[in-house]
Amino acid sequence: MLILKLGGSVVTYKDKPFTPHIDNIARLAAEIAEADAQPLVVVHGGGSYGHPIATEYGIAEGYREPRQIIGFSKTHQAMIELNDIIVRELLDAGVPAFAVSPSSFIVTESRRITDIDLQVVERLIESGLIPVLYGDAVMDTRQGFTIISGDQLAVKLAKGLEAERVVLGSDVDGVFTDDPKLVEDARLIEELSLSNHGDEAKIGDALDTDVTGGMLGKVVEATEAVEAGIEVVLVNATVGGRVRAALRGEKVIGTRLKR
């Protein structure tokens, strides 16, 4: 059982509202078809679809005023449209993808998925399908509604489905010793041990900075999977072949998280 997360910066042009990165999506659909690694669940982020609306209406922070209600729904519709594009590219590549809407079966508690009913996802997998989910606007028991990230969802699915490996694809190669955009001799960490780094502050120290392409949040989120004995690999999904190699379990440029 494999979980593949494709970041919003991979499947969309992050700076152009509502613009899918069709080249990346089509190439990744082909890589997924070639990897032929099943069972597999795909999760993708929102990028320039979900984020602009969610931010405009303050959806992640929960309900404060009536006008947010429309924004909550519009955030979900934006994600549905991006998901539709991705599922159709996968189907065109011969991948038996099936769209699953997180907000239709997940309710969070203070922004966190506390339990998740995997009945539908499991049946789809048993039938040879590849469920495709996404970061979404969902109902929350404490704050009315919120946004769940694709990273959180990928990790929860990995735990619930007892996955062997989670591949987190973003637009950077992995975790660096320093921000590679700022520090010239920043070095890619091929293997990052999370032992003794149980909380955000400690991991932040270990990474020396929290501005390395949003990697800190990813690593914190992934800790839960790593502690459950699941292999987590961070790869650059904008570079051809890396996702295919990571799905196949081949050696690949990236960061492997271990306990």
Add this chain to the structure above:
Amino acid sequence: MLILKLGGSVVTYKDKPFTPHIDNIARLAAEIAEADAQPLVVVHGGGSYGHPIATEYGIAEGYREPRQIIGFSKTHQAMIELNDIIVRELLDAGVPAFAVSPSSFIVTESRRITDIDLQVVERLIESGLIPVLYGDAVMDTRQGFTIISGDQLAVKLAKGLEAERVVLGSDVDGVFTDDPKLVEDARLIEELSLSNHGDEAKIGDALDTDVTGGMLGKVVEATEAVEAGIEVVLVNATVGGRVRAALRGEKVIGTRLKR
């Protein structure tokens, strides 16, 4: 609590593949806004979106061969796209609609919804939202997958949510004594008693024919709601004002089903 079902012949041009009936959808969005009847759940059919693909791949009859897998997913994608159009028209009319994907939380048993987890739908309603669901391609415990009709879903939601009234909107005025297209003096039945008509054959006898615009199936499906004490009204949703009146509980041209 009200449930409104809009038939595929209302929200699409049934004879033109993938063609939404935008005029009807926009008018009905306005009628729903004007009726101001909450809590409300909307369910719509597939029309020229879901049906052509579902039929091409034999989805309703369940799994027989691998090529159907892609058809199963494509049927769902077609419904997602129609739903997206309807939800956006509702939002534009000021109706706080929220898309809920049936296949993401419903698994049928031999084509029937046996139990349904209404956690998400109930929370959406409590938050002032109007869930919008649809007939969909879903997983089935016996035959792999199937199609659930919007009618079946509307009735199950009505029972589960203890609705007061179900409004079934189609492109005919209601149940007639004969097929109005064939028999000149066919008369609209304003009130149809289902007592002593517990099965399909008996209702068929009562209606004298089963070709009255697919009304027999609707009446059979609705029997479960009527027996639970829920009012069911069949109206012509292609005629302006009728859905609004039915939602408000006003006198309207149509057929009311009673025990």
